[in-house]
Amino acid sequence: MQIVILNAPQRTWKTNLYPDRISLFSRTTAGLITLGMLLIVGTVRLPAENFDRALPAMRSMIEASRNEDGCLSYSYGQDVLDTGLIHIRELWRDQTALDLHFASKHISEWRKTWPQLGIGDRNLQVYEVNEPRQT
Numbered sequence: 521m522q523i524v525i526l527n528a529p530q531r532t533w534k535t536n537l538y539p540d541r542i543s544l545f546s547r548t549t550a551g552l553i554t555l556g557m558l559l560i561v562g563t564v565r566l567p568a569e570n571f572d573r574a575l576p577a578m579r580s581m582i583e584a585s586r587n588e589d590g591c592l593s594y595s596y597g598q599d600v601l602d603t604g605l606i607h608i609r610e611l612w613r614d615q616t617a618l619d620l621h622f623a624s625k626h627i628s629e630w631r632k633t634w635p636q637l638g639i640g641d642r643n644l645q646v647y648e649v650n651e652p653r654q655t
Contacts, residue, residue: 590617
């Protein structure tokens with residue numbers, strides 16, 4: 521169940537859904553309040569022969585992103601069966617942190633490398649998530 525509250529200040533709430541848990545509501549750029557963190561999962565593609573050349577740019581992007589306030593996790597991984605497919609997983613505290621990430625200098629620099637490295641076919645999805653649980 522998703523909870524959306526309009527025009528409320530950012531604050532901590534105990535909900536009736538889970539009275540034993542405290543959840544942080546976060547303001548989005550649209551002025552909405554959302555419950556939970558943001559998980560980005562997806563892929564980008566590059567020619568397999570450009571992978572080694574792309575490593576320094578990917579490393580720089582990962583390190584800068586991990587140092588951002590609100591970044592809880594940030595990683596890229598090469599697909600085992602398709603060497604030109606890069607899996608991306610990011611976890612952000614809230615929409616504000618993600619908005620600042622998208623406006624950062626390092627993401628602009630990262631995207632400027634894409635044409636020369638042949639990076640394309642960007643396919644990322646954002647999911648609103650709550651607390652993790654064991655599988």
